Amino acid sequence: MKTVIIVAILAAACGSGSSKPTTPVANPDPVPMVEPAPPKDDPTATAPPIEPEPAKPDPAKVKAELLAAETSAYEKAKPVFEANCARCHTKSGKTSTQKKRDHFDMTTYPFGGHHAMELGxxxxxxxGIDGSKPTMPYDKKGSVKGDDLALIATWADAFxxxxxxxxxDGHGGGHGDHKH
Ligand code: HEC
Known part of the structure; x- marks a missing residue:
């Protein structure tokens, strides 16, 4: 008879009708600061996580950034080009000729020349940045050195x-495999 009563009590304790929680809560803190995570089957917890849109690089933006980097490298190298190359490679240069400018014309930017797009x-x-024996400036070969040379190198890389x-894209010339 005793056994039956105990079983009946246990059954009642485990039943869903009980208003008192019978399983001890693991949290020793009587006033939990954080709400326990809702159970998995809680309908309010099943909202799908909002996935962030993968950032697609905008090709126009990438190109604009490349051009901006080139322009800024050009602005820094410009004094070096002006001091060492302009006299032969700009229209107003003292010893400038059409022939020299056909190779490399720095009158305007982007630079001109038969192979303008290969000018880098x-x-x-x-x-001589690439290890070649320098051929320019024509009258003072190899005279561009150190920081000045580095500025030209940085420009050439950005270009x-x-x-x-x-x-x-849109600039003509220089796409053939001509050799000088
Ligand atoms: C004193 C005149 C003079 C100066 C200064 C000069 N160049 Fe030239 N440049 C020439 C001549 C002449 C040619 C044509 C060379 C040839 O046909 O062999 C030329 C050709 C070039 C070419 C075409 C490819 C080549 O090597 O033939 C490039 C690139 C060039 N110069 C870059 C420069 C740069 C960069 C500077 C400044 C650091 C510079 N030049 C300064 C006279 C000059």
């Missing part, structure tokens, strides 16, 4: 990067 490489080569990134 050509200029690197002409002043080539912008070109490779399609930021020069």
């Amino acid at each position: 490489k050509q200029i690197r080569k002409s002043v 080539d990067k912008a070109h490779a990134g399609g930021a020069h």
